[in-house]
Amino acid sequence: MEGDTITDLCTPALVVDVDIVKRNAQRMTERFLKMGVQLRPHMKTHKTLECADIMTGGSRRCIVVSTLAEASFYADHGFDDILYAYSVPFDKVERSAALSERLTLFQVLLDHPDALEQLRKRPLRDRRPWHVWLKLDCGNGRAGILHSEPEAMQLAQAISETEGVELTGVYAHCGNTYNCRGIEEIQAVAQETTTFVLQFMDKLKAVGISCKSSIGSTPSCSHPVKDMACLSEVHPGNYVFYDVQQSVIGSCSLEDVAVRVLTRVIGHCPHRNQLLIDCGWTGISLDGAGKLPTGYAMIEGQPNLKLVSMTQEHGRVEPISDMLDHSKYPLGSLLTLIPYHSCATASMHPVYHIHSGGRLVGKWLPARGW
Numbered sequence: 001m002e003g004d005t006i007t008d009l010c011t012p013a014l015v016v017d018v019d020i021v022k023r024n025a026q027r028m029t030e031r032f033l034k035m036g037v038q039l040r041p042h043m044k045t046h047k048t049l050e051c052a053d054i055m056t057g058g059s060r061r062c063i064v065v066s067t068l069a070e071a072s073f074y075a076d077h078g079f080d081d082i083l084y085a086y087s088v089p090f091d092k093v094e095r096s097a098a099l100s101e102r103l104t105l106f107q108v109l110l111d112h113p114d115a116l117e118q119l120r121k122r123p124l125r126d127r128r129p130w131h132v133w134l135k136l137d138c139g140n141g142r143a144g145i146l147h148s149e150p151e152a153m154q155l156a157q158a159i160s161e162t163e164g165v166e167l168t169g170v171y172a173h174c175g176n177t178y179n180c181r182g183i184e185e186i187q188a189v190a191q192e193t194t195t196f197v198l199q200f201m202d203k204l205k206a207v208g209i210s211c212k213s214s215i216g217s218t219p220s221c222s223h224p225v226k227d228m229a230c231l232s233e234v235h236p237g238n239y240v241f242y243d244v245q246q247s248v249i250g251s252c253s254l255e256d257v258a259v260r261v262l263t264r265v266i267g268h269c270p271h272r273n274q275l276l277i278d279c280g281w282t283g284i285s286l287d288g289a290g291k292l293p294t295g296y297a298m299i300e301g302q303p304n305l306k307l308v309s310m311t312q313e314h315g316r317v318e319p320i321s322d323m324l325d326h327s328k329y330p331l332g333s334l335l336t337l338i339p340y341h342s343c344a345t346a347s348m349h350p351v352y353h354i355h356s357g358g359r360l361v362g363k364w365l366p367a368r369g370w
């Protein structure tokens, strides 16, 4: 209930500090306002209306989504100028067409001529164009056509020449910043991705094509390089929550992490030198396995505790060194987990409990599905 403290919640519970969320959003907005680059925040981390309002300053315009379920959810609530930044899945062309015909600006992304052919075969009503971003791989090694291959330019030209389709922009996601440690490494990847994209834009210009450009990830947008000012847009998302992973990379400090999972001690196992908690992988996810000395998360204020393993609804906690003093952790007592990866952790929860200074101020309900 509103006004109660977060310690009254049934656990496991995802709690979000709304003051930190607002601070993170404001910093990112101001950073790119100063650089003269449009911030198009990604919704994938939280998938809620309330957080989207914070990230867009209430405009409900200019967002990125990772699923059509998110796109429809936001469209149903008055959002527009939505970019579905996922190589267009052929089974979802019809739903994408419906959104393109309904919204002022719904944009899709592709990286293969066959996807372009799917769009060509499904013209939009009233001679509306499909707004298409070309996805480039600039070293991330996931989706996208390799920026250096002649096929990338050929596909860009084909998009701009296809009837009923418009080349809106070039999109590169520098997810390879997640392998970095420290600002210098982050900025080297940010620079490389920016340079590749800007070189590609020059090549497009040389053949008479002009369109937007966008790169981004939370690490690169937390520490942008100067040349990013030459881009039209950036598209980070995780920054609004941040997490332990981002603090390890060097994107933020632990004070910037807005989310926690509250859990309670539900068992003492002195024969194994362990505690049991009521947070299994359904409460925090298995993301981060083997990455932290403290296990799957950090346990706030308990640097000697490690979340060593989980089953669906149970977690095993043991000391990093020495014997556990079980009397310090009575059954029913609370522990606070700082997630390794907030996108993964948030996706496990149907409700986020929002607080300010530990007092509950509301609930956010995320969109789910694909």
Ligand SMILES: Cc1ncc(COP(=O)(O)O)c(C=O)c1O
Pocket (backbone or CB within 6 Å): 042, 044, 064, 085, 086, 173, 175, 216, 217, 218, 219, 235, 236, 237, 238, 239
């Ligand atoms: C295609 C795409 N764009 C943007 C983002 C946002 O990046 P980040 O989560 O680092 O903020 C992601 C994240 O996975 C992504 O996959």
